[in-house]
Amino acid sequence: MIAYRFCVMKHRNVLRLTLAFAGAAALGGCGSLIPGSSSNSGTPDYGNARAAYNAGKSANASSPAPRRLATTPQSVAPNPSDASCLAELNQAGARFNPIPDTYAAPGCNKLGTVQLSALSGDARQFGVSNIGPVKCRTAKAFSAWARFGVDRAARQILGSPLERIETMGSYSCRNVAGSNRRSAHATAGAIDVSSFTLADGRRISLKGDWDDGTPAEREFLRVVHKSACKRFGTVLGPEYNRAHEDHFHLEGTGKKFCR
Ligand SMILES: [Zn+2]
Known part of the structure; x- marks a missing residue:
């Protein structure tokens, strides 16, 4: 049940990212949802959407936020702390x-x-x-x-x-x-x-x-x-x-x- 939710969220997040940055994000399949399995698990408190937002901000710090195309495929999943919180909320x-x-x-x-x-x-x-x-x-x-x-x-x-x-x-x-x-x-x-x-x-x-x-x-x-x-x-x-x-x-x- 919760795996399904994460799967849906993953795709909705990618869609949101695509809209926000006019980026061409490649959709991966719904893979492992074990906390820590995110491809961006090195980013502690921020999910991929946040990382992308921050990366876009710092890269364009001196100019007014131009939209840019993503050049690499993006995989979006809840960051590990969000994922464990969602699991606990589900258990409650x-x-x-x-x-x-x-x-x-x-x-x-x-x-x-x-x-x-x-x-x-x-x-x-x-x-x-x-x-x-x-x-x-x-x-x-x-x-x-x-x-x-x-x-x-x-x-x-x-x-x-x-x-x-x-x-x-x-x-x-x-x-x-x-x-x-x-x-x-x-x-x-x-x-x-x-x-x-x-x-x-x-x-x-x-x-x-x-x-x-x-x-x-x-x-x-x-x-x-x-x-x-x-x-x-x-x-x-x-x-x-x-x-x-x-x-x-x-x-x-x-x-x-x-x-
Ligand atoms: Zn209030």
Whole structure:
């Protein structure tokens, strides 16, 4: 299953490269997908699309990005760290499709991202709505949080399993509000979560229930906020500022900042 996904991605990436650089890329067959088997495995954190992009940039540093034809056949496969993340996400029971690497604008890109369609709890799957591309590592943290943080809290505190997590999106080429710094959303490294729908039909939202929900709903939202802080690097919620009164901003897996 995942081998098929990689195979599809490989060809889609080649197509994307061909479009991006007007290059004539030769399509190889779907070969071994064992991490490290990429023909470009000497490039540690960047896949072939990135290497090609960077090579094109440095070769044309003094002139405005002319399109150039690729002169050698290119084989495109996920880089080893992306491949192992995708395998782990698959093992966690997530349903997803890898998205081809693309660069949208300075500081904005979708590198190593996936499109999630469903996640797995202990006993059942649940949906994720309105979500776009997410970096694989963030998706992995999201998958673990949804299962161990949200679904279990829903059953224990509210007596019903989770049916769906509603988001306000993930990838967005934009700056942090009021700054000239790119948001983590600009590289698909963050997800904004607005509400949770339970199997019994209840919908618990940040906007309506953080302050005004029943005691159990308010406890549920605080428990899932706290568990998000264990899984993600940066978590911002209603206590942080008014911009986050209606959602949790869940970002990356690095340095901890939790409000
Ligand atoms: Zn956000």
